Amino acid sequence: GRIILTRLQRLMGVVLAATCYFVMVQHLTNLYMAERQPVEMFILFGGNVYSFLFWAVQIIPGMAVPLVLLLHPRLGGNVSVIVLASILMIMGGLAQVYVIIIGGQAFPLNLFPNMEISSTYFDGQVGSYTPALPELLLGLSGAAVMVGIVMVAIAIFRFLPLSLADADVDPDHVHNIIDQEDEAVEEADAGPVKL
Known part of the structure; x- marks a missing residue:
């Protein structure tokens, strides 16, 4: 079933590319809005657990690495590559949900703009959360x-x-291009024939 695996692998890569696009649009749009800039800077470049999860779990291993694995032409139909990319995407998705929900709630809000309000209960502190x-x-x-x-x-x-x-x-399967590519890869992997 190399044909169906290659098709599903490419489809998964396209869906992941679309997800990357929408994540980029979300954060660029929030950076454009003046009232959302502090929250975005907190999540993207805050030097806290949320920015670490965003870059070190969601973006690099959760999106960039699987995208390369899924769309690389020599890795088409490789089951172990598909499984690895799927696991990385699930980890990245869980990190994305955590960053959006918990990171958005942990940011210290200014409830009354232009007002000086103080208390003894963690004013201006970044919230922490442990489930x-x-x-x-x-x-x-x-x-x-x-x-x-x-x-x-x-x-x-x-x-x-x-x-x-x-x-x-x-049903109309004949010796098509995918099979020809597979044979070329197998021949290249076999190396030169010694006489």
């Missing part, structure tokens, strides 16, 4: 329910193919 056990269990149970719904839907609707063989996926 409690019930919150972790709630998140895991939500993921488990989602996996259960997908499994039931797969069993009821039977939309997964029975075989991923190239001839079954494409």
